[in-house]
Amino acid sequence: MRFRYKAFLLTLFASTTTLTGFIIPTLSQHGSSTDPSFVALRNNSSLSCDGKSRLLEFGNDLGFSKEETDVLAKQKNWEQNYTNFKKQFEHKLLDPKSFSLTDVYNLFSGFQQSVADTVKLMNELQTQVNKANDIYPVESFQVPKVPQKLFGFVDQGFFPKLNPKGLNIADNVAYLFEKYSLKQATLKDFDIVLEKKNDIVLEHKVRYNFALQFHFETTYIGSGGEINLQFALQASTTNFSSLEELQASFSKVGNNLTAQLFWKPVVTKLTSGENDLTHIAQTAVGESLFDSRVDLTSSIINNEAAIKTTQQQFETEALALFKAEREKALAEYKAEQERIAKELEEQRKELERLKKEQQNKQELVESLYNVANFVSYWEKRGKDVTDKKQLIQALKSAFATNWNEVFQLLTAGMREGIKEYYKHNKPDQSANAKKAFGQNGLAFPRTGFDGIYMSDWLRGELRNKGNINLHLKQNETTVKKIRDDISIEWNESKGGIEFHQTYPYWFEFEVNFKYIGGYSLNWWDAIWAKVAGIPGSWKGEMNLKLVIDGEIHKWMVTKPDYPGTFFPFDDQFDKLWFTLHVSQEISVRDESFMNLLKKQGLDKLDLRTGSTKPPVVDLASYLHYLILADKS
Numbered sequence: 001m002r003f004r005y006k007a008f009l010l011t012l013f014a015s016t017t018t019l020t021g022f023i024i025p026t027l028s029q030h031g032s033s034t035d036p037s038f039v040a041l042r043n044n045s046s047l048s049c050d051g052k053s054r055l056l057e058f059g060n061d062l063g064f065s066k067e068e069t070d071v072l073a074k075q076k077n078w079e080q081n082y083t084n085f086k087k088q089f090e091h092k093l094l095d096p097k098s099f100s101l102t103d104v105y106n107l108f109s110g111f112q113q114s115v116a117d118t119v120k121l122m123n124e125l126q127t128q129v130n131k132a133n134d135i136y137p138v139e140s141f142q143v144p145k146v147p148q149k150l151f152g153f154v155d156q157g158f159f160p161k162l163n164p165k166g167l168n169i170a171d172n173v174a175y176l177f178e179k180y181s182l183k184q185a186t187l188k189d190f191d192i193v194l195e196k197k198n199d200i201v202l203e204h205k206v207r208y209n210f211a212l213q214f215h216f217e218t219t220y221i222g223s224g225g226e227i228n229l230q231f232a233l234q235a236s237t238t239n240f241s242s243l244e245e246l247q248a249s250f251s252k253v254g255n256n257l258t259a260q261l262f263w264k265p266v267v268t269k270l271t272s273g274e275n276d277l278t279h280i281a282q283t284a285v286g287e288s289l290f291d292s293r294v295d296l297t298s299s300i301i302n303n304e305a306a307i308k309t310t311q312q313q314f315e316t317e318a319l320a321l322f323k324a325e326r327e328k329a330l331a332e333y334k335a336e337q338e339r340i341a342k343e344l345e346e347q348r349k350e351l352e353r354l355k356k357e358q359q360n361k362q363e364l365v366e367s368l369y370n371v372a373n374f375v376s377y378w379e380k381r382g383k384d385v386t387d388k389k390q391l392i393q394a395l396k397s398a399f400a401t402n403w404n405e406v407f408q409l410l411t412a413g414m415r416e417g418i419k420e421y422y423k424h425n426k427p428d429q430s431a432n433a434k435k436a437f438g439q440n441g442l443a444f445p446r447t448g449f450d451g452i453y454m455s456d457w458l459r460g461e462l463r464n465k466g467n468i469n470l471h472l473k474q475n476e477t478t479v480k481k482i483r484d485d486i487s488i489e490w491n492e493s494k495g496g497i498e499f500h501q502t503y504p505y506w507f508e509f510e511v512n513f514k515y516i517g518g519y520s521l522n523w524w525d526a527i528w529a530k531v532a533g534i535p536g537s538w539k540g541e542m543n544l545k546l547v548i549d550g551e552i553h554k555w556m557v558t559k560p561d562y563p564g565t566f567f568p569f570d571d572q573f574d575k576l577w578f579t580l581h582v583s584q585e586i587s588v589r590d591e592s593f594m595n596l597l598k599k600q601g602l603d604k605l606d607l608r609t610g611s612t613k614p615p616v617v618d619l620a621s622y623l624h625y626l627i628l629a630d631k632s
Contacts, residue, residue, distance in 0.1 A: 064101055064208070064243075072105050072194055081109035082300075094257060094301075096250035104237075104246060105192060107300065108210055112190040114303035115160065115214060119185045121307055122146050122162070125314060126182045132323040136330035140222040141179035144322050146314075153313040154306065157258055157295025160214070160233055167265060168290055180222035188230075189215035199241075207239040208246075212261075215268075227272045229281075235263035250296075257296045264289045364398055368405040371413070371626045386631055388574045391624055395576065396569050407488040410576070410619050411507045414548075417622030418445065418511055419479045420629060425472040436625035444580065444615045445511055445546050447472055452544065453584050453605055453612050468519040470542065476514035483508035483549070488567065497566045504567075505550020515542040538593040545585040552581050552614065578619035582607045 075081055085106035092098075099107075126146045133143050147163035160166065162185075191213045199205035214233040219226060238260050240246040251258050270281040298306040367377030378385045378394045385391040399406040421428045427441050437443065445451055448470045449462075462468060486507040490497065497504045518539030525536075569576050584605040588594050597603045607614050 068101060069194055069196075072102065075105070075109075076191075078109040078112035078190060078192075081106040082113065085110065094252070096247050096252055096257065099243075099247050099250065101194075101243060101246065104210065105194065107296065108192050108212060110300035110303070111192075111212060111214075112187075114300050114307075115190070116187045117303065118162070118307055119187050119216075121311055122150060122182065122185055125150060125311070125319065128315075128319055129181075129322065132319060132326055135323065135326040136333055138326075138329075139179075140181045143181050144318050145178070146182055149318040150310060150314050153310045153317075155295055155298045157256075157293055157298065158306065159261065159292060159294040159299045160235075160263070162216075168288075179224065180220040180227070183219040183221045183226070185216065185218045187214060188217050189213075195236075205241065207241050209239050210237045212236070225273055227270070229267070230269040232266045232268060233263060234266060235261045237261060255297060257301065258293050259296055260291060261294045262289055262291045361401070364402060365405055368398065368402060368409045370409075371416075371623070371630050374409065374623075375627055375630060385627055386624075388620075388624055391627070392569055392571065392574045392576065392620060395620060395623075399569075403490045404487045407505070407507075408486045410578075410623055411486055411509070413623035413626055414617075414619060415479045415481060415509050417625045418442075419477070420626065422447065422472065422477045422513075425474050425477065432625060432628035436621050436628055444617050445513075447513060448515075451513070452586065452602070453582070453607055454600070454602055455612065458600060462519070465525040466519050466521040468517070470515040470517040473514040473516050473541065476512075478512045479509060480512070481509045482547070488550075490567075503551045503553075505552070508547065508549040511546045511548070513544040513546075515544065516540070517542065534596060535590075535592045538588070538590055540588060540590055540593075543585075543587045547583040547585070549581050552579055553608075574620075575618040576620040577616055579616050580614050582614055 085103060088103060088106070129144055129146060145163075148165070151158070151161040151163045151166050154161065193211045193213075195209050195211050197207055199207050212235040214235075215230070216233065217228070217230045219228050221227075237246075238249045240249060249259055264287070267278060267281040270277045363377060367373045374394075375385055378390075383390045383394050385394050395406060395410075421433065421442050427433075427447065429441075433441060449468050483506065487505075488497075489504045489506070518537065520537040567576070567578065584602075584607065586597055586602050588597070594603070605612060
């Protein structure tokens with residue numbers, strides 16, 4: 001269990017501490033302890049607690065005076081040291097063969113400023129990258145890693161390269177930390193020490209080397225949270241026992257001055273949140289040592305120009321591309337948001353339209369409940385349905401979507417119109433009635449002798465051979481709805497009423513007229529009637545019932561003399577033609593007269609053809625009449 005826990009922590013270190021800029025992982029083995037120029041760097045370095053050189057007291061056997069080495073140990077003003085180096089070679093050729101011990105010390109002092117400038121640039125570029133990412137953010141692992149990109153543009157001999165590859169971090173380890181981005185890096189401390197030690201082979205022989213140490217503190221942030229890494233980068237020159245050997249360790253080709261450095265990273269502190277992973281990190285890093293041929297020209301002497309060029313390359317090839325990607329992504333996001341907003345707006349408008357359409361449909365349906373609603377509905381839409389032409393247009397418009405409701409309104413209008421027309425026990429002679437039904441008044445049903453259906457021959461006989469008078473009895477006219485399931489068999493896909501359709505309309509009501517009156521034959525005809533057993537006169541009450549429905553037989557549908565079977569709107573004459581099926585029933589109390597009616601077939605007469613064919617009416621005229629009455 002303990003082994004598994006340690007393995008987990010080691011893995012955790014590998015997955016949380018490989019920092020995008022300068023991470024300290026398990027280092028791949030590129031150093032060689034068998035190299036003749038190999039020098040070991042100790043974890044505790046050769047620096048004392050107060051930062052002073054630990055110089056061995058071997059006297060002045062190599063030509064380096066104690067005074068000179070003591071002076072070097074005290075010269076910690078790195079900027080001044082490097083300024084002195086530049087002045088020394090301001091007007092003469094930079095030749096390693098002319099280097100003194102102090103010259104080399106002052107040259108290496110330039111690392112402090114060059115590394116500080118490099119770290120500062122890393123922070124500035126990271127700020128620019130973060131700003132570019134703020135345009136339209138992506139996850140931290142998708143953000144360009146400044147150290148990885150930046151040090152990919154420097155010369156091969158540039159030192160130090162503060163990225164995983166530059167620190168020789170194995171690729172499989174470095175890959176684990178792509179999710180982390182640099183938040184802040186700082187060069188906390190820098191030091192150079194001239195170290196002096198015994199030769200391990202030749203007794204009494206002393207060797208020297210310059211030891212450099214960089215202390216960094218870095219903070220990284222990523223999907224795993226924030227981590228803090230403090231580490232040292234220790235570097236050393238090759239060992240030398242004389243000034244000539246020191247000078248020989250440098251090489252200059254053209255303008256490039258190079259030197260061999262041995263180096264290794266040392267973790268001093270690693271924390272992730274409240275977890276201290278320092279020991280695990282130190283174990284993972286180990287004691288691996290690396291050597292590099294360092295280009296001191298680009299790393300120190302011309303560092304300002306080198307990092308300026310590198311900065312320009314980074315900004316052009318990494319930052320600008322990333323910024324363009326984020327701007328493009330933002331533009332695409334905005335375009336998508338605009339598309340979505342437009343789509344949502346279209347959906348909103350469509351829902352609003354559907355809602356309004358549904359509301360209009362509901363209002364239309366409600367307008368067909370009664371005359372008052374119908375008039376109000378169309379007034380709001382700019383139609384005056386007291387005008388017959390506009391009434392027909394309104395009915396046609398409503399009928400296109402709500403034929404059953406319109407049919408129900410019209411048949412109800414017919415019932416109520418008949419009742420209104422005869423409410424005073426006589427035909428209405430008002431201006432409204434004449435406007436709705438014409439000068440001749442209501443075509444169906446009529447009252448009196450003309451309102452009784454019979455053959456033309458019988459009507460002529462009765463008119464020529466006697467006197468008949470029938471008057472509506474007061475308050476005895478009734479209109480009664482028989483059927484509630486009122487509908488029209490309308491097939492929109494087939495143009496409405498189908499050819500030879502059986503019973504295309506479903507409605508039924510009855511009109512009852514109660515008359516008081518009588519008839520008498522001329523004296524000559526009365527004699528012959530008496531001989532024939534026909535009553536010569538009658539006087540009393542007569543009940544006339546008209547049952548009206550839409551059970552038109554299919555052989556009537558489409559016949560030219562039944563123009564209303566197809567429920568046509570006549571735009572030319574502003575009428576709605578409608579064929580009625582009517583059954584007539586007559587009854588009187590006088591038995592002899594009732595028998596006469598039965599003999600003539602007038603007691604129950606189904607209007608089918610000829611002189612007793614079903615009447616064709618303008619169905620809209622009844623509704624028009626009610627509208628006029630309602631508005632007057």
